[in-house]
Amino acid sequence: MANVLVLAEISGGKVKKTTHSAVTFARKAAALLGGSYSILALGSDVSAVLGELAALGADKVLVAEAPTLEHYLAEHYAPVVAAAAGSFRVLVATASAFGKDLLPRVAARLDAGYAADVTELLSEGTSLRYKRPMFAGNAFGICRIESAVEVVSVRQSAFTAAEPTGSSSPVERLAVPAAGAGASRIEWVNLEQVKNERPELTEARVVVSGGRALKEQFYELLNPFADVLGAAIGASRAACDNGYCAPDLQVGQTGKVVAPALYFAVGISGAIQHLAGMKSSKIIVAINKDGDAPIFQVADYGLVGDLFKVLPELTTKLRALKDA
Template sequence: MNLYRKMGNGKGFGLALYKRWITGLQSRSLHALVICEPSHSSKEFNLSQASRSAITAARHIVKTDSVSILTFNAQEISSFKGIPIKDKTYGNLSNLFIASNPLLENYEAERLTSVCLGLHNKHKFTHIISAASTFGKNLLPRVAACLDTCQVSDIVKVISSSSFVRPIYAGNALATLEAVNPDALQVITVRATSFEPAESSEQVQSIDDLIKTEAVEKVEQVELDVSLLEETAKMSCVEGIERAESGRPDLGSAKVVVSGGRGLKNKENFDQIIVPLADKLNAAVGATRAAVDSGYCANDMQVGQTGKVVAPQLYIGVGLSGAIQHLSGMKDSKVIVAINKDPEAPIFQVADYGLAADLFEAVPELTSKLP
């Protein structure tokens, strides 16, 4: 099992809990596998922005072109978008592994785990990486447990191939971790907002394009152990999926986010005050846990420690106090605007622009003045 120890991070935020007594040098060549989130509709595959950020982190870790990616498909895909193009520093991706089987249609983590383990057994990756999204948080701990290693969660910085920085205490401190055994497999989730998404191109739309542009070295269909998949499928299965259709930008990658809190008082107010402002700004809609728990909106809109982490260009927080657990999910936003009737609300301490006003008057007025 690989263990990690906490180090000082050199900026004064880290917790130097242990002295560094082993400095290991990586003695084998590195090969990272990035497990990419499925984000596709029927015949069109589109790699998520979070996965492209995980690819950037992987490139920083291995510092070579030895980064491969794994995607899952239930069927033949005709259009393949969003796969990163050749990088100026780190070159192209090594392998694009595609695991295709109807049993993978609903992406049950138990089934995907068996695919990842099979692939790792064959290729012996040094790092297995995914975005710290709902998908990655569900899948990677299972992979780490089966491979008897510790997972490093939610990294925000790469120090070396075996040392990473991650937030702790709801983002109030940063811990630098160093693998006790740098040669052992490292399983890592990546905070997507901390790494620029690897560049992709609109011109690259198919597997042929990927090969032609040398974006990937090789495309390989993963040989699946179908009997194992069938066995795993007996243990758990998805009974049905309800998709919340929305024409809005994805909350995790939107440039503008408008979030509402308990101050809105009920769902009707949330819909009538937050949504029109978000519409005018082409923004994603977020919420505090208090708003979600009170039923003002769906729980996939929750921003914060136990929700989504966002870092948009503009974050507008309406009728929310700025609890530490909420701040940990949005404090890296470039510009923060707060609207709260209590001038002492903690959100004003992190806000770039604050409006101490009643949201029921201020927000409709603001919305009406926007083009």
């Protein structure tokens, strides 16, 4: 059947925005295939999110509820998703930490091909082609998946969030298969989450990222600047590896991929691995004391100067403008 299944990402009783990007992909894929798309929701009780999911224009919202699905654990989720996806042509989720962790396991269970980090959907007749970045975004590959089920993760920044259609899709409850031997050895114990008042890095409209140059003053200098702008904070790998900031702030090839309306790169050289995670940002502003730093090649606005002087000045001026 030429239908598409979107795997919803639900966290803390809410549908994550990532799901809406996967729905945009699914709408296009279903149109190319001449089929429809459904959405799969997993959890112990997903009733709070059914209204939002049912309004996204899907053929059906499939629900798999079980106490073992209360918290995300790949070993518990993968068999359920694989059982649900078997009758679909394409299974899609966003390439978030959730999608990246879960989809390869689902693909392995289905003996299916997997295209990760897809940025564009193409077609040849009724056969889909997936465009995806390779070599830190320096080349693009176009792939075709030949297995019965095609498993795909999409880059959130490449697919705008789907708006509700005003529909009310029917809800269908699925039987949850008994946990296999692997799952029964895994148990949810506890989540110690870092409390963060800032917007989530991958969803923020403004991101302020700092590099190695900030040293131990990373937060001291970036926090006030980000506060004025209502921005999320990101970082280069060098800043993370040196312990100047938390590792989950890393933007880039081996970190998070962001595409905000405004991205500040402060004391970041602009290595290709960093660019791979932010170069789709709408407007890029670079602050660097080296006028030849590669970051200026992708920046829309560049400020050559010492960040220890420039950043506090900029923060003060922006705060004054805001308060005026």
